[in-house]
Amino acid sequence: MDQKKQKxxxxxxxxxxxxxxxxxAEIYRVEDTIERICLACGVDHVNVFAMPTGIFVSINNEDQxxxxxxxxxxxxxxxxxxKISKVNHFxxxxxxxxxxxxxxxxxxxxxxxxxxxxxxxxxxxxxxxTGCFSVIFGGGALDFCVAFIxxxxxxxLSRFLEKYEINFFIRGFICTAFAxxxxxxxxxxxxxxxxxxxxxxxxxLFVPGVAITNSIRxxxxxxxxxxxxxxxxxVLIGISLAAGxxxxxxxxxxxxxxxL
Amino acid sequence: MxxxxxxxxxxxxxxxxxxxxxxxxxxxxxxxxxxGALGWITYLISLYYFDSPVIGCFIGACLVGxxxxxxAYVFKNAATVxxxxxxxCLVPGSxxxxxxxxxxxxxLTGMAETGLQTLMMAGAIAMGxxxxxxxxxxxRALIHKTVTxxxxx
Numbered sequence: 302m303d304q305k306k307q308k309x310x311x312x313x314x315x316x317x318x319x320x321x322x323x324x325x326a327e328i329y330r331v332e333d334t335i336e337r338i339c340l341a342c343g344v345d346h347v348n349v350f351a352m353p354t355g356i357f358v359s360i361n362n363e364d365q366x367x368x369x370x371x372x373x374x375x376x377x378x379x380x381x382x383x384k385i386s387k388v389n390h391f392x393x394x395x396x397x398x399x400x401x402x403x404x405x406x407x408x409x410x411x412x413x414x415x416x417x418x419x420x421x422x423x424x425x426x427x428x429x430x431t432g433c434f435s436v437i438f439g440g441g442a443l444d445f446c447v448a449f450i451x452x453x454x455x456x457x458l459s460r461f462l463e464k465y466e467i468n469f470f471i472r473g474f475i476c477t478a479f480a481x482x483x484x485x486x487x488x489x490x491x492x493x494x495x496x497x498x499x500x501x502x503x504x505x506l507f508v509p510g511v512a513i514t515n516s517i518r519x520x521x522x523x524x525x526x527x528x529x530x531x532x533x534x535x536v537l538i539g540i541s542l543a544a545g546x547x548x549x550x551x552x553x554x555x556x557x558x559x560x561l
Numbered sequence: 562m563x564x565x566x567x568x569x570x571x572x573x574x575x576x577x578x579x580x581x582x583x584x585x586x587x588x589x590x591x592x593x594x595x596x597g598a599l600g601w602i603t604y605l606i607s608l609y610y611f612d613s614p615v616i617g618c619f620i621g622a623c624l625v626g627x628x629x630x631x632x633a634y635v636f637k638n639a640a641t642v643x644x645x646x647x648x649x650c651l652v653p654g655s656x657x658x659x660x661x662x663x664x665x666x667x668x669l670t671g672m673a674e675t676g677l678q679t680l681m682m683a684g685a686i687a688m689g690x691x692x693x694x695x696x697x698x699x700x701r702a703l704i705h706k707t708v709t710x711x712x713x714x
Contacts, residue, residue: 325583327641382642383584389639418581430578433571437601438655456582497662501655505575508657510649511583514641517687521694535683542654543661551665 302343302362309402310342311358311371316409318349318356319373321388324381325511329522331356334392338405341396352527353378377466380511387412420460427456427506435502443493448502451483455503469534470541473507477545480504485553504542509535565602572601572650579646589642592632597647600625604651614653618682621651622689630697644690653682 314335321331332349339347339360346361359370391412395405418426431452432445440448455476462472480503481496488496516531576597580590604621608614629643656679663671 325641325645326639330639330641380583380645382639382645383586386586386589386638386642418584423582426578426581428578430575430582433575433578434654437568437571437575497658501658504658505649505652505654508649508652508654510652511645513652513683513686514644514648514690517690518641518644518694521691521698539657539679539683543657546658547661547665550662554665 302364304365306342306402307344307360307362307365307369310339310344311360311369313342313402313405313409314338315356315358315371315373316406317388317392318351318358319375320384320409320413322351322353322356322375323378324384324388325378325515326385326388327515327518327522328352328524328527329519330385330389334388337392337396342402353530377463383415384412387415424453424456428452430506431455431499431502433502434505435498438498438501440495440498440502441493443491444495444498444502447484447487447491447494448499451480451487451499451503452506454483455480455506459507470537473538473541474545476507477504477542478549481546481549482553485550500546504546507538507542509538512538565605568605569598569602572598575650576646579649583645585642585646586638589632589636589638592636593643593646596625596628596632596643597650599628600647601650614656614678615681615685618651618653618685619689622648622686623693625651626690626693626697630693648686648690651682651686653679656682 317338318331318335321334328351331351335349335351335356335358336347339358344360345363348359350357354375356373356375357370358373359368361368388409391405391408394400400408428449429452432449435444435448458479459472459476462475467475477500481500484494484496484499484503487499488494512531512535516528516535519525519528519531573594576594577590579597580593585593600621603624604614604617607620608617611617625644625647629640629647632638632643633640656675660672660675660679663669663675
């Protein structure tokens with residue numbers, strides 16, 4: 302195996318790993334995928350160390366003197382389960398058929414830039430979440446309507462902040478603060494609207510369910526470091542959500558608004 | 562009974578929203594939202610019988626874990642695809658808010674109580690997933706062992 306092929310293999314494997322990690326896959330799945338792709342390309346020894354913020358791959362061939370290492374830093378992440386499922390299928394296909402590396406890279410590019418739900422549809426999905434949860438937690442039909450609109454606005458705000466790479470902690474804070482402000486104004490102006498149900502509905506939209514699930518699955522497979530990192534992320538998001546809503550409610554009370 | 566059906570439908574639509582935001586593969590959306598709604602109903606039923614949201618969360622998370630593993634096996638896909646939207650209904654989002662509200666009203670006892678309950682519910686979800694994950698690992702290991710034994714003999 303010459304040096305050029307070694308490099309191409311690494312690029313392909315790290316790209317697959319990066320797409321998975323960005324979309325919110327567990328550590329063992331990422332490590333397993335990279336290892337399988339490298340072995341299928343004919344590498345003799347592979348070692349992978351993956352974390353939520355970066356991937357390290359090191360490969361070694363017996364006919365070469367040097368060990369080659371590749372580091373891929375992962376910055377932003379956005380949960381996308383279709384990508385995980387597709388890369389999973391791709392790695393299975395790549396290891397069982399004799400696909401070339403160029404073809405593999407092309408398929409990975411297609412997966413990465415694949416079709417997404419249009420923006421309005423995601424906004425409606427977000428408002429569906431907030432509306433349904435506000436009713437689940439005891440709200441009425443009026444609460445559903447208000448939460449439906451506030452939820453869509455919250456989602457838009459969150460995507461807007463994400464574009465400017467504001468970190469998750471501040472994003473959660475600002476979004477719930479906005480939701481609480483809207484809910485308080487709605488409760489003050491429309492009789493029969495309870496602000497608590499609307500705020501709880503909006504909090505559910507940003508709740509760290511992905512972080513909790515992934516941290517447990519990481520602990521289970523023995524990746525303590527990533528499990529701890531994701532657990533901390535979950536706790537921090539929870540605190541930021543509570544703080545955002547709390548600050549606005551307190552301010553509202555101080556400024557003389559009536560908290561029902 | 563009426564409330565159960567109503568709650569089931571609400572949880573179904575809420576999970577559908579999460580499924581679209583997290584982009585669950587289109588073919589698997591019906592399965593994943595049913596898993597989520599079943600988890601929520603199990604939570605409500607165990608809340609009714611045991612009168613403790615912590616045990617409710619535990620049983621709900623166990624069911625979501627079990628259904629997701631089975632679905633992953635049947636549909637040949639990653640279990641995460643079903644677990645992530647399924648578990649979100651159980652995460653104690655409302656408790657986070659009520660903890661905050663108790664703090665704002667200077668009700669420190671209430672805050673400690675709801676805060677502890679929030680943490681315990683999150684822990685119960687973790688325990689439920691952990692127990693189910695460990696069980697599936699054991700079952701998978703046993704199945705693989707029998708397969709290799711068969712191959713050998």
